Amino acid sequence: MRVALFITCLADQFYAEAGVAAVRLLRALGVEVDFPKGQTCCGQPAFNAGHWNEARALAQRTIDIFQEYPYVVLPSGSCASMVKNHYPELLPGDGEALGLSEKVYELSQFLVRVLGVEKLGNGLQGKKVAYHHGCHALRELGVREEPLRLLQNAGAEVLPWEAAEECCGFGGLFSVKLPEVSLAMADRKLSTLPQADVLTSTDAGCLLHLSGRMGKQGKNLRVVPLATLLWEAYAG
Amino acid sequence: MQAKAKLYPKEAARLLREKPGVREAVTGATLHFEEGRKKAYGEIDAEALRERAKRVKDHLLTHLDHYLELAEKRLRENGVQVHWAEDPLDAHRILREVAVRHGVKRAVKAKSMLTEELGVNPLLESLGVEVFETDLGEYLIQLLGEPPSHIVGPAIHLALSDIQRLFHQRFGTPLDAPPEALAAVARKVLRDAFLTAELGISGANFLVAETGTLVLMENEGNIRLSTSLPKVHVAFVGIEKLLPRLADLALFLPLTARAATGQRLSTYVSLIQGPAKEGEEGPEEVHVVLVDHGRTALLHDPEAWEVLRCLRCGACLNACPVFRQTGGHPYGYVYSGPIGAVLDPGLLGLEEAYPLPYASTLCGACYEACPVKIPIPKLLLTWRHRAVERGLAPTWEKGAMRVFQMVMENPALYRLFSKALRGLPLPQHLLPLLRAWTEGRGPLKPSPRPFHELWKELEEEDGR
Numbered sequence: 058m059r060v061a062l063f064i065t066c067l068a069d070q071f072y073a074e075a076g077v078a079a080v081r082l083l084r085a086l087g088v089e090v091d092f093p094k095g096q097t098c099c100g101q102p103a104f105n106a107g108h109w110n111e112a113r114a115l116a117q118r119t120i121d122i123f124q125e126y127p128y129v130v131l132p133s134g135s136c137a138s139m140v141k142n143h144y145p146e147l148l149p150g151d152g153e154a155l156g157l158s159e160k161v162y163e164l165s166q167f168l169v170r171v172l173g174v175e176k177l178g179n180g181l182q183g184k185k186v187a188y189h190h191g192c193h194a195l196r197e198l199g200v201r202e203e204p205l206r207l208l209q210n211a212g213a214e215v216l217p218w219e220a221a222e223e224c225c226g227f228g229g230l231f232s233v234k235l236p237e238v239s240l241a242m243a244d245r246k247l248s249t250l251p252q253a254d255v256l257t258s259t260d261a262g263c264l265l266h267l268s269g270r271m272g273k274q275g276k277n278l279r280v281v282p283l284a285t286l287l288w289e290a291y292a293g
Numbered sequence: 294m295q296a297k298a299k300l301y302p303k304e305a306a307r308l309l310r311e312k313p314g315v316r317e318a319v320t321g322a323t324l325h326f327e328e329g330r331k332k333a334y335g336e337i338d339a340e341a342l343r344e345r346a347k348r349v350k351d352h353l354l355t356h357l358d359h360y361l362e363l364a365e366k367r368l369r370e371n372g373v374q375v376h377w378a379e380d381p382l383d384a385h386r387i388l389r390e391v392a393v394r395h396g397v398k399r400a401v402k403a404k405s406m407l408t409e410e411l412g413v414n415p416l417l418e419s420l421g422v423e424v425f426e427t428d429l430g431e432y433l434i435q436l437l438g439e440p441p442s443h444i445v446g447p448a449i450h451l452a453l454s455d456i457q458r459l460f461h462q463r464f465g466t467p468l469d470a471p472p473e474a475l476a477a478v479a480r481k482v483l484r485d486a487f488l489t490a491e492l493g494i495s496g497a498n499f500l501v502a503e504t505g506t507l508v509l510m511e512n513e514g515n516i517r518l519s520t521s522l523p524k525v526h527v528a529f530v531g532i533e534k535l536l537p538r539l540a541d542l543a544l545f546l547p548l549t550a551r552a553a554t555g556q557r558l559s560t561y562v563s564l565i566q567g568p569a570k571e572g573e574e575g576p577e578e579v580h581v582v583l584v585d586h587g588r589t590a591l592l593h594d595p596e597a598w599e600v601l602r603c604l605r606c607g608a609c610l611n612a613c614p615v616f617r618q619t620g621g622h623p624y625g626y627v628y629s630g631p632i633g634a635v636l637d638p639g640l641l642g643l644e645e646a647y648p649l650p651y652a653s654t655l656c657g658a659c660y661e662a663c664p665v666k667i668p669i670p671k672l673l674l675t676w677r678h679r680a681v682e683r684g685l686a687p688t689w690e691k692g693a694m695r696v697f698q699m700v701m702e703n704p705a706l707y708r709l710f711s712k713a714l715r716g717l718p719l720p721q722h723l724l725p726l727l728r729a730w731t732e733g734r735g736p737l738k739p740s741p742r743p744f745h746e747l748w749k750e751l752e753e754e755d756g757r
Contacts, residue, residue: 066701069744070714071737076744080751090755092748098701103694105655107677107686111698118702192656224614228654230690233729235652237306240733241316241618242654269734 059089060167061126063119065136066098067261068282072132075261075281078288079132079164085291086172093122100147101139106230109147116144120153129160130167132284134194134259137163142197163194163259164284169203175210180293181286182212187253189246189267190222191260204259204283211290216251227266243270255279257286294409294440296641297625301648304623315450319442319620322449326611329555330662336557342548347666349541350602354592360502360535361583367505368581371567376582378529381411387582388413388494388527389420395525397422397492401483403509403516404428405496406444406605407529407584409627410640413494425486427515429479436463442621444628445553445607450620483515493523493576497530498604499545500581503538507565507581510549512556517563526576528565532588533601545604552664553606591639596675600636602665609659609669615652624649631659635672643676647685650676693726711743 060083064076083090100115119140123129131137140161148154168174186208194200205215226232226242233239243266250256256278258264268280297304308315353360365375378384392400400422402408414435417424426435430448434441436459441447448456456475460466464478495516499508507528509516520526536545550556569575592598610616610630621629626646628636634653638646650673653659659669680686686694700706714737731737 064744066707070711070739073740073742073744073747077747077751080748084755092745092751095704097704097707098697100701103697105674105677106690106694107650107674107679107681108691108694109678109681111694114698115701192654192658196657196661224654224656224658226614226654228656231651231654233726234690235302235305235615236729236733237309238615238618238652239654241309242614243733245320245614245617265737266734269730269737272735273733 058087058128059091059126060128060130061091061093061123063096063099063123063129063131063136063140064092065131065133065261067265068132071265072261072282072285075132075284079130079284082177082284082288082291083130086168086174088172091126093126096122099136099139101136101143102229104139104143104147105228113147116147116154120144120151120157124153124157127160128162128167128171129157130162130164132164132259132282133261134163134191134198134200135262137161137166138193138197163198163200165203165207165259165287166198166200168207168287175206177207177211177287177291178293179212180290181208184213185252185254186213186215186286187218187250187256188215188221189225189256189258189263191258191263192224194259195222200259207287207290208257213286213290216253218249218251220246220249225263225267227262229262232266239266240270243267247271247274247276253278255281255286257281257283259283294412294627296637296645298637298641298646298649300625301623301652304625305619305652308619308623314452314455315620316618318452319450320617322446323611323613323617326446326554326607327662330552330608330611331555333551333555333557337551339551342544343664343666346544346548346664347602349537349544350665353535353537354533354598354601357532357535357592360537361532364500364502364505364535365583367502368567369505371505372570372579373505373567374578374580376580378411378582378584378586380586384411384413384529384582384584385416387580388416391525391527391578391580392417392420392422392492395491397525399423399425399486399490400492400494401425401427401486401490401519401523402431403493403495403511403519404431404447405494405529406441406627407496407531408494409441410586411529411584413529422492425483425490427483427486427519428511429476429513429515432479432483433459440622440627442629443607443610444605444630444632450622487518487522490523491525493519493521493526495520495526495528497528497534498549499536499542500530500534501536501539501542505566506539507563508542508546509563509565510546510559510561511563512554512560514561517561520563520565521575524576525578525580526565526568527580527582529582529584531584531586533592533603548664549604549606552604552608552662587640594639597635597639597672599667600632600639600672602667603632603636604665606664608662608664612658612662613653614656614658615654624652631669631673632667635667635669635676638676643679643683644685647680650680689725708745711745714739715741715743
């Protein structure tokens with residue numbers, strides 16, 4: 058099976074290790090991974106802020122780069138949803154946009170739904186994990202159980218967290234257009250965080266925002282993208 | 294109501310800085326409502342009922358002329374006097390005429406967002422009429438001279454201590470008076486108002502076209518008193534609040550109550566079928582004012598009309614993590630939270646309401662909560678897109694987006710950007726965009742090497 062990795066710009070720049078983990082994991086599961094050259098950003102920041110011309114140009118590029126692959130896997134729920142749900146809105150009547158939309162998966166979603174993997178290994182034995190549901194992964198892609206199941210089946214204790222499904226306040230440009238509200242939301246989310254060994258999520262943006270906020274408050278907790286933990290689940 | 298929606302970003306920041314208690318009060322109360330809704334939705338096939346309610350409202354809205362005519366006819370048959378108001382001035386003229394004709398000195402009001410929209414209280418006061426808000430929360434904010442902070446819970450932003458202080462100043466109750474004692478004081482004042490007012494004013498949750506029935510939901514009993522004790526009752530009804538058939542109430546009453554407060558049904562439901570007949574007690578005159586105020590124009594907007602399905606249950610406010618931080622005041626208009634962010638641009642014009650569609654992270658919790666499935670995130674995106682097309686976005690944002698597109702469209706530039714990010718330490722505190730980020734979260738720390746560089750090694754790894 059051949060898969061294209063769409064690293065997404067945020068993970069490329071800030072969570073490169075998650076990309077490495079995703080590639081190693083997919084290969085270990087017998088998947089051939091390509092990293093198409095020339096890929097950059099899916100255009101989501103522009104689209105969400107209303108700048109559709111800019112977003113359209115980037116969507117068109119992304120479609121050109123990825124359309125020949127049978128599957129496209131992203132270590133980001135939010136960008137996956139952008140391609141899956143919003144490309145067809147942004148480029149109505151565009152067959153290629155629709156075609157790509159059908160082939161796009163967030164990593165854990167791909168593992169469970171396409172590969173049928175339920176258990177990666179025992180590498181997370183005894184780890185207490187706090188899982189933050191990225192809003193777009195959760196509500197736009199419907200990724201709720203997949204990451205939890207993969208983490209738990211690898212021995213992790215996924216901690217109950219009152220605000221696990223609550224938005225962290227990142228929201229792309231929202232975080233700089235309304236910084237005070239954004240931070241207040243992060244603080245509310247973090248104020249309910251249970252005592253965990255590691256905090257994880259499908260989305261780099263959320264993690265950047267939450268880890269930055271914790272750092273500012275002098276809290277020291279390991280924060281890693283889901284892909285990293287899933288590789289640990291496999292490789293130990 | 295005078296709209297101050299333009300000030301949203303500043304007002305939200307100011308509130309968080311100056312009134313941290315509001316955040317605590319609103320978060321607590323909305324989480325409580327939200328928990329109730331989730332539980333109440335869990336008892337039913339919420340998905341199926343929401344879909345049905347959406348379809349009924351869509352049918353109503355796509356045949357609105359027919360149902361408005363039918364409603365008018367039935368209301369008149371029931372002895373109700375029907376008026377049409379295009380805008381607040383029309384509404385004022387109608388109300389003024391009624392108030393003057395009956396020599397009204399006192400009016401009791403049931404909580405109504407539409408009358409806030411129309412500025413009914415200031416009008417009555419200008420006519421020398423003493424107005425009493427009779428919903429307890431609404432009464433509190435009337436005493437404070439504040440607008441409602443939430444569609445269903447107008448005083449959601451107040452802590453018990455705020456109310457204790459207010460009643461101490463107004464009525465001389467002790468500063469530590471328990472809630473029961475405060476409610477007793479309000480009840481005494483309001484009972485007197487109910488018994489002496491000549492005019493009762495209400496909104497309507499629904500107006501059933503088939504039977505000309507006004508439907509009002511509440512928990513305190515004040516609406517029933519406001520609409521049955523005074524000799525004249527005037528109800529202001531937005532034209533979108535109609536329902537086709539009486540039988541639709543079997544769906545909408547429990548669904549609205551579940552969405553709003555997590556109740557299976559509100560404590561009181563009043564179905565008003567016109568003025569008192571011979572031998573009955575009740576108002577001698579009932580007036581229904583059907584209000585447009587921008588709704589027809591919105592209905593004809595192919596990309597934004599769905600917002601008119603709104604039942605004003607407030608479920609989206611309760612579910613919204615953005616609203617929870619500040620309550621409704623910073624939004625600067627009657628309708629706040631997610632629904633306000635997509636309704637206000639339609640009612641006020643996008644120029645007036647520009648920042649509101651940005652008062653969201655697009656997390657989608659509002660859509661999940663909405664009993665009539667208004668696609669709020671989609672509507673937010675539509676209004677944002679329009680704002681950009683109309684040139685309302687600030688210059689820095691337009692510039693940033695152009696640079697962003699340029700870099701992302703050109704892999705060579707992207708690699709250069711990537712190098713710059715890891716090169717000399719960026720003057721993060723000097724760039725306004727970056728500063729907004731770093732002030733609360735510390736400097737951005739990129740990975741030592743970007744993934745697209747690491748890929749080369751991964752390729753070799755594979756070859757081995």
